[in-house]
Amino acid sequence: MAEKRNIFLIGPMGAGKSTIGRQLANELHLEFFDSDAEIEKRTGADIAWVFDVEGEEGFRTREEKVIFDLTEKQGIVLATGGGSVISKETRNRLSARGFVVYLETTIEKQVARTARDKRRPLLQNGEPQEILENLAESRNPLYEEIADLVVKTDNQSAKVVSREIIDRLGF
Numbered sequence: 820m821a822e823k824r825n826i827f828l829i830g831p832m833g834a835g836k837s838t839i840g841r842q843l844a845n846e847l848h849l850e851f852f853d854s855d856a857e858i859e860k861r862t863g864a865d866i867a868w869v870f871d872v873e874g875e876e877g878f879r880t881r882e883e884k885v886i887f888d889l890t891e892k893q894g895i896v897l898a899t900g901g902g903s904v905i906s907k908e909t910r911n912r913l914s915a916r917g918f919v920v921y922l923e924t925t926i927e928k929q930v931a932r933t934a935r936d937k938r939r940p941l942l943q944n945g946e947p948q949e950i951l952e953n954l955a956e957s958r959n960p961l962y963e964e965i966a967d968l969v970v971k972t973d974n975q976s977a978k979v980v981s982r983e984i985i986d987r988l989g990f
């Protein structure tokens with residue numbers, strides 16, 4: 820049997836990793852995973868709770884471990900959390916184990932898409948626009964560093980983005 824391949828979605832909060840990842844996995848008949856959902860499954864608690872109780876550092880330790888474990892698999896689509904790339908180990912791991920697709924969008928779209936959702940702890944204290952700009956400054960170079968493919972998600976639906984990824988990766 821030919822080796823199954825993996826697709827890993829990276830990019831900032833609200834880029835559409837979780838939504839597009841699910842769509843992509845459906846279309847390609849691959850298994851879908853989301854690192855946040857996997858952390859919630861393992862802890863039996865939501866992401867906000869993990870941040871509250873264990874701090875961001877505790878969350879990052881869990882995130883690194885979950886991504887390490889999921890990337891042992893073959894034939895999956897994995898939506899990562901927006902901050903996962905701050906770990907060098909995770910960046911190396913993603914690069915080594917599959918195609919890395921960077922979903923890029925504007926800060927304005929990120930703000931709009933995350934506005935009604937209280938589940939992202941990093942956006943709950945302060946001005947989302949400013950927080951997202953600061954995160955972009957430190958993280959965008961890390962997304963770029965490991966991206967095999969960059970796809971804009973600001974002006975097209977999840978379905979169209981998913982088709983574009985399939986076409987451009989030649990899956």
Ligand SMILES: Nc1ncnc2c1ncn2[C@@H]1O[C@H](COP(=O)(O)OP(=O)(O)O)[C@@H](O)[C@H]1O
Binds near residue numbers: 832833836837838839
């Ligand atoms: N291409 C898109 N166009 C419009 N809305 C989108 C698109 N991708 C995602 N969304 C919406 O934006 C919100 C955040 O998407 P999500 O997949 O959770 O992003 P991420 O996992 O990157 O943080 C969701 O409400 C989702 O329905």
Ligand SMILES: O=C(O)C1=C[C@@H](OP(=O)(O)O)[C@@H](O)[C@H](O)C1
Binds near residue numbers: 900
């Ligand atoms: O950017 C970040 O640091 C985070 C992004 C979130 O995932 P999404 O990128 O799927 O929103 C989630 O992992 C957590 O709230 C922290």
Ligand SMILES: [Mg+2]
Binds near residue numbers: 837853898899
């Ligand atoms: Mg997500």
